[in-house]
Amino acid sequence: MNKFKIEQDNNRGRKVIATEECRKGQLLFQEESFVSIPLESFLQDNKYCYLCCAPNVSGTIVNTATVADQTTPAPQSTFIQCNYGCSMYFCGSDCANDMTHQLECSFVNKFIQSALDFNCDISMSLLGLRTIIKNKLDEEKYKQTVGNLSVQKDNFIKNNKAIIDRYYQLIDVIIDQLVKENTAENILSIFNREEYTNVICSIMINSFAGISNDFRRLPISNGFFYQAALLNHNCEPNSLFFIQKNVLQMVAVQDVKPGQQLLDCYTDLLTPTLERQKNLIKSKNFVCDCSRCTSPTENDRFFSSIECVFCSFTQGNNSNATDANNTSKYYVSPKVIYNWETQSFSTTWRCNNRSCSGQANSREIMSLVQQVDSFHELLNNKELLTVDSNTIDPYGQFLKQLSKFESGILNKLHPNHYCCLLYNLRLSKVYEYLTSTADSLEYLLWSVSHYKEVSRIVESVIRHPSSEAIDSFYHLGRISEKCLLSLIHQRNAFTDQEMIDRLNVEIKKYLELIATSYQKSSDLATICYGDSNTKSMLLKELSLKSNMNKLSL
Numbered sequence: 233m234n235k236f237k238i239e240q241d242n243n244r245g246r247k248v249i250a251t252e253e254c255r256k257g258q259l260l261f262q263e264e265s266f267v268s269i270p271l272e273s274f275l276q277d278n279k280y281c282y283l284c285c286a287p288n289v290s291g292t293i294v295n296t297a298t299v300a301d302q303t304t305p306a307p308q309s310t311f312i313q314c315n316y317g318c319s320m321y322f323c324g325s326d327c328a329n330d331m332t333h334q335l336e337c338s339f340v341n342k343f344i345q346s347a348l349d350f351n352c353d354i355s356m357s358l359l360g361l362r363t364i365i366k367n368k369l370d371e372e373k374y375k376q377t378v379g380n381l382s383v384q385k386d387n388f389i390k391n392n393k394a395i396i397d398r399y400y401q402l403i404d405v406i407i408d409q410l411v412k413e414n415t416a417e418n419i420l421s422i423f424n425r426e427e428y429t430n431v432i433c434s435i436m437i438n439s440f441a442g443i444s445n446d447f448r449r450l451p452i453s454n455g456f457f458y459q460a461a462l463l464n465h466n467c468e469p470n471s472l473f474f475i476q477k478n479v480l481q482m483v484a485v486q487d488v489k490p491g492q493q494l495l496d497c498y499t500d501l502l503t504p505t506l507e508r509q510k511n512l513i514k515s516k517n518f519v520c521d522c523s524r525c526t527s528p529t530e531n532d533r534f535f536s537s538i539e540c541v542f543c544s545f546t547q548g549n550n551s552n553a554t555d556a557n558n559t560s561k562y563y564v565s566p567k568v569i570y571n572w573e574t575q576s577f578s579t580t581w582r583c584n585n586r587s588c589s590g591q592a593n594s595r596e597i598m599s600l601v602q603q604v605d606s607f608h609e610l611l612n613n614k615e616l617l618t619v620d621s622n623t624i625d626p627y628g629q630f631l632k633q634l635s636k637f638e639s640g641i642l643n644k645l646h647p648n649h650y651c652c653l654l655y656n657l658r659l660s661k662v663y664e665y666l667t668s669t670a671d672s673l674e675y676l677l678w679s680v681s682h683y684k685e686v687s688r689i690v691e692s693v694i695r696h697p698s699s700e701a702i703d704s705f706y707h708l709g710r711i712s713e714k715c716l717l718s719l720i721h722q723r724n725a726f727t728d729q730e731m732i733d734r735l736n737v738e739i740k741k742y743l744e745l746i747a748t749s750y751q752k753s754s755d756l757a758t759i760c761y762g763d764s765n766t767k768s769m770l771l772k773e774l775s776l777k778s779n780m781n782k783l784s785l
């Protein structure tokens with residue numbers, strides 16, 4: 233981190249300050265994790281390497297014993313399974329035979345069992361084990377990195393006693409077992425109760441999630457990245473990180489001047505204030521007071537806002553005030569207060585109209601808030617969204633329930649409200665699904681219009697490039713491609729020239745839309761991740777191809 237210095241902040245521990253100007257899109261630094269591990273849901277399958285978290289691209293595995301017997305080695309893309317005792321999967325013999333794994337292997341199953349017994353996260357428990365083992369192999373590096381983290385630890389333990397106690401129990405049982413098994417003194421000394429729980433606290437405060445390198449962006453791994461762990465949080469960050477395998481790249485997403493603090497975002501930028509704050513309290517133990525969190529309308533993004541019943545009442549009496557485009561509407565948004573004693577949130581709802589006095593927790597506002605909560609719950613109901621191929625109309629129930637909310641609540645939310653984003657995203661997916669089952673052009677067109685709305689909201693909420701915006705444009709391009717194919721299919725079935733000409737005009741429009749969507753997605757990816765990143769290269773290719781298609785018409 234040559235271009236930065238580390239300073240102390242009274243409330244937030246350390247912070248990272250730029251000493252040189254950094255331009256938007258610039259790679260700020262890159263680092264390999266001290267240790268990393270796949271998340272719990274990926275541990276028992278062969279999707280990611282148990283040591284370096286590389287994805288299993290080919291999806292095939294061979295047994296280590298079989299590899300040894302073969303005269304020709306297994307192809308590079310093939311995963312192998314550990315047969316020393318833990319049965320985890322590795323991307324190759326280098327990782328499977330790595331010294332850290334050799335030392336941890338015989339303890340892995342004990343930790344898994346104990347984590348299950350005490351309701352601890354299995355991946356976190358195993359990352360704790362790997363960290364203390366690696367400490368014995370590379371003590372200097374440990375001291376400089378993991379050992380130098382968690383200045384916020386005391387605070388964290390005070391507020392999360394119940395969770396930490398479970399890890400105390402886990403390690404105590406392991407130590408007991410090892411004593412009963414007459415384990416050698418030097419091995420027993422590795423499993424120090426205080427050190428293990430120290431590391432667990434560090435993981436909770438300072439570890440980073442790796443995201444899958446595809447458009448689903450699923451969290452897949454957890455790791456210690458020392459430099460990145462020193463960056464404090466902001467809901468309008470000037471840097472974003474990207475992890476591939478066990479390497480993290482931190483990229484500037486806004487210009488950073490010398491003397492400015494580097495800030496990244498620990499939570500989903502596309503969630504409203506209340507959600508972000510709950511998440512930060514739960515996962516990182518602080519209440520964020522950034523400008524976005526303290527602004528009554530999230531700096532005019534209105535991400536949590538509901539129409540103010542008092543203002544709409546006053547405006548209703550004033551014939552000039554009604555405006556179909558929402559421009560003259562006023563909205564209430566939550567101001568969040570967290571009580572550390574009772575560990576509970578309370579919210580007061582404020583109107584963005586300064587002269588409005590109706591800002592209290594009035595019954596009307598609270599009833600609207602409750603409706604929004606139920607709407608949100610419905611939109612996130614995984615059961616309703618899971619397609620069961622045995623059901624004749626898998627989405628029928630979902631669409632029926634949605635229509636109840638459409639009339640009741642949608643028009644009371646600001647069009648940039650988080651629920652509107654989710655609503656459009658879910659609907660575009662439902663229509664996309666229905667298109668493939670019913671082969672209907674109409675569903676496709678609806679799906680495209682919902683994706684367009686998703687892109688609009690993402691763009692207006694996130695004023696600088698983010699991975700969500702990249703994905704949103706990519707999806708818009710993808711769904712438009714489907715639409716294009718369907719239009720071509722229909723055009724080819726017509727003999728009437730007038731119809732063919734009309735469809736050709738539509739086809740041209742879609743070619744334009746596809747090219748612009750991929751172009752935007754590719755530009756944003758280059759800014760966010762740099763142009764040598766796999767995702768950026770893939771999108772650039774798509775963009776070039778779609779531009780050529782457009783020109784060839």
Ligand SMILES: C[S@@+](CC[C@H](N)C(=O)[O-])C[C@H]1O[C@@H](n2cnc3c(N)ncnc32)[C@H](O)[C@@H]1O
Nearest residue numbers: 244245246383384438461462463464465516518
């Ligand atoms: C990943 S660490 C960041 C580095 C940390 N300042 C340090 O000295 O180790 C995360 C911790 O920093 C503190 N922190 C980061 N951003 C903050 C913010 N915006 N407001 C309050 N505390 C923050 C919290 O205690 C959080 O758990």
